[in-house]
Structure formats: C-alpha cells, structure tokens
Amino acid sequence: MNMTNQIALVTGANRGLGRQLTIxxxxxxxxxxxxxxxxxxxxxxxxxxxxLDITDPKSVAAAAxxxxxxxxxxxxxxxxxxxxxxxxxxxxxxxxFDTHVFGTLSMVRAFAPIIERNGGGTxxxxxxxxxxxxxxxxxxxxxxxxxxxxxxNVLRLNLAPRNIRVASLHVGFMxxxxxxxxxAPKVNPTDIAKIAIDGIEAGSYEIVADDTSRQVQxxxxxxxTSLYPQLFQAxx
Numbered sequence: 350m351n352m353t354n355q356i357a358l359v360t361g362a363n364r365g366l367g368r369q370l371t372i373x374x375x376x377x378x379x380x381x382x383x384x385x386x387x388x389x390x391x392x393x394x395x396x397x398x399x400x401l402d403i404t405d406p407k408s409v410a411a412a413a414x415x416x417x418x419x420x421x422x423x424x425x426x427x428x429x430x431x432x433x434x435x436x437x438x439x440x441x442x443x444x445x446f447d448t449h450v451f452g453t454l455s456m457v458r459a460f461a462p463i464i465e466r467n468g469g470g471t472x473x474x475x476x477x478x479x480x481x482x483x484x485x486x487x488x489x490x491x492x493x494x495x496x497x498x499x500x501x502n503v504l505r506l507n508l509a510p511r512n513i514r515v516a517s518l519h520v521g522f523m524x525x526x527x528x529x530x531x532x533a534p535k536v537n538p539t540d541i542a543k544i545a546i547d548g549i550e551a552g553s554y555e556i557v558a559d560d561t562s563r564q565v566q567x568x569x570x571x572x573x574t575s576l577y578p579q580l581f582q583a584x585x
Contacts, residue, residue, distance in 0.1 A: 350471060350550050353378030356418045360403055360456065361426030363390040366475065366523060369542035370423055371396050377546065382416045384426070401426075403452035404444075413459040420470035421549070422460045424453045427475070434488035442489040449493040454500060457515075461508055469512025471549055474501045478521045478562040481569060482576055505554065516554050518545050521561030 357374050361367035362383035374381045375395040383391045384401030391398040399415060402408040403426050428448040432441035453474060464470040479491045480498040498517065505515040524535040536559050548556035557563050568575045 350421075350552065352546065352550065355379045355421045355470070356382075356416075356467075357421040357423060358382040358384060358399070358412070358416055358419045358460070359423045359425055360384040360401060362393070362396065363387070366538040366541060367423075367425040368393065369538045370425060370545060373539075373542040373546050374421075379421070380418075382412075382419070384412060403456055404447045406455060409455050409459050413463060416460075417463055418467060419460055419463050420467050422456060422464065422470075422472045423475065423545075424456050424473065425475045426452065429487065429490050431487050432489040433486075434492060437489055445489040445493040446496065449490075449497045450500060453497055457504055457508075461511065461513060464513050465511045471514045471516060472504070472508070473516045473518060473545065473549060473556075475518045475520075475545075476501065478519055478559075478565045480517075480519060481562075482565045514552065514554065516549060516556060518548070518556045518558060519562040519566070520558040 352374060355374075357379050359367050359371045359374070359381060362371045363385040371381050371383050371393050375393070381396050382399045383393060383396035384399050385391050386400070386402045388398035388400045399412055400408060401412045426448065428444050430437070430441035430444055432438065432445065434442065457472060461472070464472070474497060476498055477494045480494040483491045501515060501517045508515050520536065520541050522535045523538045523541060541558050544558045545556055557566055574581060
C-alpha cells in the first residue's frame with residue numbers, strides 16, 4: 350500500500366499518537382481527514398479537520414457522509430479513565446467499552462462499505478500491550494482493549510473477502526498526555542507512528558511496535574503461569 354495513493358481518516362488526530370500518525374501520513378503523500386471531537390483543535394498543516402466523536406452514532410454517520418473517498422481508516426481515538434473493574438464507577442467503565450469496543454466497531458461498520466466501494470484498503474486498530482496482559486490497575490481499560498483485540502480478530506476474517514485488511518498495532522506506554530501520570534519507561538509516539546505506517550505499507554496484519562509488546566506477546570504461549578507468576582508465588 351503506497352501512501353501517496355491513499356485517503357486516510359485518523360480518529361483522535363488532534364494529539365498524541367493520532368497527531369503523529371496524521372503528520373506521518375501527510376509526509377508520505379496521503380490525503381488525511383483528521384477526526385476530533387473539537388476539529389478546531391487540529392492544527393496540522395495539510396490535514397482536513399473533521400468533527401468526530403466515535404461514541405456518538407450521529408457523529409460517526411456524519412463523518413462517513415463527509416469522507417466518502419476513504420481507503421485507510423485508523424481507529425486511534427481512546428480513553429483512559431483508570432477505572433477499576435471492582436471499585437470503579439459504572440460511567441467510567443462504560444466509557445472505556447463505548448470508546449474502544451463499540452466506538453471502534455461503529456467506525457468499522459460505517460467505513461468498511463466505503464473502503465470496499467473505493468476498491469479495498471486497510472483498517473488499523475490501535476491496540477496495546479495491555480490487550481494481552483494486565484498489570485492489575487486500570488482494569489476497565491485493559492478489559493476494553495482485550496475486547497477490542499477480539500473484535501479485531503473477528504473483523505479480519507469478516508472483511509478479508511471484501512479486500513479490506515484489518516491490522517492491529519500493539520504498543521506499550523507512549524509519552525503522551527494520556528500517560529502523563531504514569532511512572533514507567535515510555536516510547537516516543539513519533540517513532541511508533543513511523544513503525545505503524547511502515548507496517549501498513551508492508552501489508553502486515555499485526556504490528557508489534559516495541560520491546561514491551563514483543564515481550565508480552567512471547568509470553569502468551571506460556572499461559573497464566575508465564576504471564577502472572579506472582580499468583581503462584583503467593584501460594585508458597
């Protein structure tokens with residue numbers, strides 16, 4: 350997939366990874382719709398701001414009506430409430446699922462027919478190393494990202510016959526506003542954007558972008574014993 354021939358829509362494009370993805374796509378020659386709840390906050394030269402709240406079906410429908418030439422959809426918009434599954438308030442838990450699961454699905458349902466009519470293309474869902482692994486905190490986010498991974502796997506199979514590749518991006522903590530309060534090693538979103546677009550151009554289904562994600566992925570085959578050894582140590 351050569352970016353100079355692509356018309357992309359990036360959700361959550363006004364900051365963080367979404368902003369860097371938009372900048373990278375434009376630098377490679379793509380036409381880019383930059384989706385944001387408040388499009389006036391999009392200040393990227395060459396981007397086409399478009400109002401988009403992925404949790405609002407009317408907003409999604411309006412975006413689909415205004416961007417009928419899209420061939421590449423990047424589902425990047427996210428939320429991070431920090432809510433616990435056991436003690437967190439229900440509104441925060443619902444927000445995580447409404448954003449990462451139902452919002453992502455809403456975008457795919459709206460834009461897959463458009464991409465198909467335009468000859469096919471790619472959908473990239475921005476996931477996380479936490480799609481595969483939990484650290485115990487922010488349980489609502491982790492559970493929602495796990496569900497988004499499952500959703501992505503289903504859609505890969507559903508949309509392949511329609512000439513639409515559904516790819517996923519897995520990455521650990523990035524140095525963005527969303528992780529400002531987290532004390533942990535963080536990767537540069539500018540670097541991740543380049544890796545993500547390289548993966549799309551290469552036709553990858555799964556883009557594992559950093560060492561954290563690669564380490565977690567390698568532990569999946571070991572099951573619970575490998576991923577959560579503390580559970581077994583506590584019993585001794």
